[in-house]
Amino acid sequence: MFVDNVQLTLSSGNGGAGCVSFRREKHVIKGGPDGGDGGKGGNVFFKVDKNTHTLSHFRGSQHLKAKNGQPGMARKCYGKYGESLEVIVPPGTQVVDTQTGDILLDLITDGQKTMFIEGGKGGLGNVHFKGPTNQRPSYAQPGINGETKSVRLELKLIADVGLVGFPNVGKSTLISVLSNAEPEIANYEFTTLTPKLGVVETDNYQSYVMADIPGIIEGASDGRGLGLDFLKHIERTKFLLFMVDIANYRELEDQFKTLAEELKNFSQNLADRHYAIALTRSDAISDEEVVEKSKGFIEMLGLEPNKNGKHFGFEESIPAFCQDVNGFEGYDSSKPYFVMPISSISRKNLEAIKYALLGAVNETRKVKEEIID
Structure with missing residues (x-):
């Protein structure tokens, strides 16, 4: 089950109370106070684990609490520290304050461990309060209570390439043939109800992560359909692949x-991402129609079909466009990195688009872009 939004109440442990005790030992007269300090309450940590992919393990868990510190004991013995709580989350998780809506933590790096709430301090035992004027203190400090915070965990998947398209345009089919993902594929709309991630491996020991989200319909940014709930998952993607149905x-x-x-209505930053365009289902119409439509679309974008794509193995018989593959320096981000007709069924241009996307991803990885919240 894919869960990308949960609400939790997190509490650190209370500090243990200090001890009131007096040394009582044979042959020791008026041994004096010897009450130990209480133990510190457990902290609350967030830890990022790339082997965790959803927040589903928090379902049914509404209040998570670290252990309390133990009270102090006689003979100046300190109470045991409370066991800390580690909240394991997948990369891309944001911790949001439910009251203010502020983002408290943005957890991205695998292995990252961040203290979120510190446990309460333990109280001092009566041994600390003895003095010339008070040689028999009969009081000790209580422990300080831990803190409690109500938070919402939101998961925004981290991927190199995000697929954007209408329902039933072939996104699930493409990610299934290029990667190790196994999404549901059927001839009806909204077969993808939850985001899917797949690792696309090339033969030169390089790879990148591709994300498939539910189809976007017109008005998604206003709450229509399923796309609005999952558009946030491509906010962290470095590169967008628009999938347009050439047979529609x-x-x-x-x-x-x-x-x-x-995309622009949802997030201007998302709309400014580098992108490419795949013209899908080119096997559903004749080759003549593919040539005519793809050439007309490329010219409509103010571009000209070219042979730059030969570096990636584009089929020369089909009009395609690709910007200079030497890098993003001088790359016009207002125009697509490439435009290419493909077919996941007949495997037309699949090898070409796999390596073209790898080239784009490698360039975006070189660019130090700020991750958008």
């Missing part, structure tokens, strides 16, 4: 502009 009754231009507008 809608014009390619209308499909692309609608998708781009929904």
Whole structure:
């Protein structure tokens, strides 16, 4: 079960009380106070583990609490420290204050361990209060209570390539043939109800992570359909692949502009990401129609079909566009990195798009971009 949003109440442990005790030992007259200090309460930590992929293990857990510190004991014995609580979360988890909506932590790096709430301090035993004027103190400090915070955990998946498209456009099929992901594939809309991640491996020991989200429909940024709930999962992606159905009754231009507008309405930062365009289902129409539509779409974008894609193995018989593959320096981010007709069924241009995306991802990894909240 994929769970990407849970609400929790987290509490650190209370400090143990100090001890009131007096030394009582044979042949020791008026031994004086010897009450030990209480133990410190347990802290609350967040720890990032890449082997955890969802927040589903928090289902049914509403209040998580660290252990309390033990009270002090006689003979100046300190109480045991309370056991700390480690909250294990997947990379990409944000900790949000439920009252203010402020982002308290943004947990990204695997192995990252961050203290979130410190446990209460233990109280001092009566041994600390003895003095010339008070040689028999009969009081000790109580422990300090721990803190309690109500938070919401939100998971934003971290991927190199995010697939953006309408329902039933072939996103799940593409990620299933390029990666190790096994999404549901069927001939009806919204077969993808939860985000899917897949690792795309190339033959030169390089790889990248691809994310498939539920299809976006017109008005998704206003709450229609399923896309709005999951658009946040591609906010962290370095590169976007728009998937436009070349066999659809809608014009390619209308499909692309609608998708781009929904992204812009949701997040301007997301709309400014580097991107490419795949013209899917090119096996569903004749080769002549593929050539005509893809060439017209490329020209509509103000581009010209070129042979730059030969570095990635584009089929020369089909019009395609690719910007200079030498890097993003001088790359016009307002235009797609490449435009390419593909077919996941007939495997047309699949090897080409796999390596073209790798080239784009490698370039984005070189660019030190600030991760957008």
